[in-house]
Every structure is written in structure tokens, then in C-alpha cells.
Amino acid sequence: MIAKVLKMEWALLLGLATLALFKGPGATWLADPSNALLYWGASAALLSVVMLAVFCVVRHSDALAIKLGDPYGTLILTLAVILLEVAMISSVMLTGEPTPTMARDTMFAVVMVVLNGLLGIALILGGLKFHTQTFNLDGARSYLAGIVPLALICLVLPNFTTGGIAGGLSLPMSILVVALAAILYGVFLWVQTRSHTHFFVDADHEDEEEHHGFLGPNAFHTVMLVAYLVVVILLAKVLANPIDHIVSGLGAPLALSGLIVAIIILAPEAVGAVKAALSNQLQRAINLFLGSVLASIALTVPAVLVIAYLTDQSLILGLAPAEMVLLGLTLLLCQVSFSGKTNVLTGTAHLALFLVYLVMMFE
Numbered sequence: 001m002i003a004k005v006l007k008m009e010w011a012l013l014l015g016l017a018t019l020a021l022f023k024g025p026g027a028t029w030l031a032d033p034s035n036a037l038l039y040w041g042a043s044a045a046l047l048s049v050v051m052l053a054v055f056c057v058v059r060h061s062d063a064l065a066i067k068l069g070d071p072y073g074t075l076i077l078t079l080a081v082i083l084l085e086v087a088m089i090s091s092v093m094l095t096g097e098p099t100p101t102m103a104r105d106t107m108f109a110v111v112m113v114v115l116n117g118l119l120g121i122a123l124i125l126g127g128l129k130f131h132t133q134t135f136n137l138d139g140a141r142s143y144l145a146g147i148v149p150l151a152l153i154c155l156v157l158p159n160f161t162t163g164g165i166a167g168g169l170s171l172p173m174s175i176l177v178v179a180l181a182a183i184l185y186g187v188f189l190w191v192q193t194r195s196h197t198h199f200f201v202d203a204d205h206e207d208e209e210e211h212h213g214f215l216g217p218n219a220f221h222t223v224m225l226v227a228y229l230v231v232v233i234l235l236a237k238v239l240a241n242p243i244d245h246i247v248s249g250l251g252a253p254l255a256l257s258g259l260i261v262a263i264i265i266l267a268p269e270a271v272g273a274v275k276a277a278l279s280n281q282l283q284r285a286i287n288l289f290l291g292s293v294l295a296s297i298a299l300t301v302p303a304v305l306v307i308a309y310l311t312d313q314s315l316i317l318g319l320a321p322a323e324m325v326l327l328g329l330t331l332l333l334c335q336v337s338f339s340g341k342t343n344v345l346t347g348t349a350h351l352a353l354f355l356v357y358l359v360m361m362f363e
Contacts, residue, residue: 009224011056015231018049022238030241033249043242050239051267053232054084058268060225063215071192071200074287077269080225082295085110085265086303087233093307094237100168100316103304108155108319108327109262110296114289115330116354118270122285123337123347126277132341133282138199140338143290146188148331150181150297155327159318167318174309178302185298202283253361266292282342322360329353 022030022042029042061080065073089103126133154177163170169177192200247256269288276284301317308315319327330353337346 009056011052012224012227012231015049015053015228015235018046019231019234019238022046022235030238033245039242043239046235046239046242047264050232050235050264053228053235054264055268057081057084057225057228057232058272060221060228062272063221064218064225067215067218067221071197071287074200074284074291075189075192076225077272078288078291078295080229081265081269081292082299083229084232084236085262085296086300087229087236089300089304090307091233091237091239093304093313094311100314103300103315104155104167104317104319105259106262107296107300108323109259110266111151111293111327111330112354112357113259113262113266114293115334116350116357118266118273119289120347120349120351120354122274122277122282122289123342123350124344125274125347126280126282126285127342127344127347129278130280132343133277133280134202134341135283135286135338136199136202137338137340138196139201139283140286140290142188142191142196142199143286143294144331144334144338146184146294147290147297147334150184150294150301151327151331153177153180154297154301154317155319156324157318158316159324165314165316167316168314169305169317171309174305178305181298181302185294188294188298200283200287202281256361259361286338326353326357326360 026042029038030046033039057080058077061077062073064076068076085106089106093099093102123133158167158169161169161173163173243260246260247253269292273285273288276282276288304315307313330350333349333353337350
């Protein structure tokens, strides 16, 4: 039995071996960029192992999703991915020079990548294949009821408060934001998993899930999910150094670090959501996309506020004026997009805003 598990989960052994290597003799490989071949080779290998472990997290999340069904399935995957995001941001915050805007840039990148880039691609591909797609309007509105206030409170309001540093929050306001995030997300989870679970299921487009991997007991997949998460969290701290070096070496804006982290984290979730859209299961894609944005803000902001307080770091959450406009446009477009059926035009509009975000980053 043990041999069979080890054979199936060879990626876990590879992740543990990689962690031991980079925490031991390989630690010096990422310390000196002057040896370009060794530095970039080690960075590429490390990134490959991290991505492999991330996809294994998703594999076991998908297995639990199939066995438990929605909305629990997509919730498990969403929380797993967001835990990776919190781990990555925390690792970057605790590595090297303090970066007050890292958490803000990463969260804004997640919002732009998911609500404009990935959502736009999914809606375009789904629209091209099915012309129009439907979903459960009550579910989408429930997500937006949490996303809109949290996004504006966490990413816009700090620019207009006077108790802390410019773009930051005072201690009383920080405590209030943490409490509000916990309450809003807690109530949302109660609605999603207890009182209104039917909001997050589209019975007209729920096809049988395809899963070609091993389906074992829930306990097995849960243990494996946690094991892979631990590997990714520990490797994330090592990966933070190459990310910082890439950004500084290119002379690129710090926001690019947030975009890189967001793409690494969201890659497996994006694959699952696009696949769902192409299978005419748009509700599952919406559960993944909107769920990840809501969880990202609700869980990341409290985490980084606590870390900043404990490590005495400055934390800037308020967006620049142009970014606030783009965030407002994104939230407004989501309200329009999720008021009825979606099509290619809906997806194109979201993708257009994502292109604006990319161009703005380098101005």
C-alpha cells in the first residue's frame, strides 16, 4: 500500500527532495546571480517543482470536489489556492528588503488577472463555442456583494483615511478592517455552504465531472492536499529571491512582482475554470473566479496586516488614482456581465480592461 502511494505521489517526494536541497547545499545557488547559468538553471528548476506541487494540490482538490460536490468542491479548491497566495505574499514580505506595496500589488494583480484576464478568456472561449452561456444569477450576486465592499474598503479607502501613513491604515482602522473581512467572509461561507447552497449550482448545466486520476478516501486526499500545500509554502520562501531579482534586474515596476506571484498562484485554477467554461459549466468557472477574488481579499488583508504589525513594517494598501479608476471600472463591468447571459462581447470587454492594466503597469 505504501509503495503504491509513493509511486502515485512521486511529485511529493520530488518536492521534499528539492526543499532539502535548497535549504542545504543548494542555498548558495540563489545567493549569487553572477553565475548566470547556475542561478537561472536553479531558479527554473525550483519554479518547475513549485508548479508541479501546485497542480498536485489542485488534483487532490478536484478529487475532493468530485466526491463532495458543489459548492463544497469549488470552495476547497479556492481556499487551497488562496492559502498558496497568502504563503507567497508572506514569504516575500519576510524575505529581503521590506516592500510596503507588495501585498497591495499582489491583491490588485489577482483582481485584474481573474476578473479581467482569465474571466475574459473563459467568456470568449465559452461564447465562441456556445454563443451564450447562463449561470445562477443569485450566486454571482452573492459573490459581488462581498467583493465590492471589501475591495473598496481595503484598496481604496486607505487613501482617504488620516490616522496612518499615506495609503495605509491606523491601528484602530486595521483592527476594524480585519473584523469586517472576517465577518463578511464568514457570513458568505454560511450562505454558500448552509443557508443558500442552491445559489451556487446551475442544475441546467451540471454535467458529470471528468476525472482520470485515482479517487481514494476523503482522508487520503485531504492529507495529500495538506502535504503538498506545506511543500509549496516552504518552497515559496526560496522562490521569493529570484522573483525580486527578476523585477529589479529588469528595472521593472514593483507591481510586476505582484503580477508574477498572481500568475504562479492562479495558473492551475485558471485551467480548471476555462475547462469548465468549455464544458458549458460556467457556474463552476464563476465559483472559482469570483470565489478566489473574494477569498483573496478577505483572507490576505488580515494576514498581511497582522504580519506588518508583528514585524513593524509599513504597509500601503491604497491604490494609485489610475488604479482606483480601473478597479471601479472592473467592478462596474462585473455588475453588468453578471446580470444576464454572457457572450463573446462580454469577455472581450473584460479582456480589454486587462490590457489596460498591463500597459498602465509600465507607465
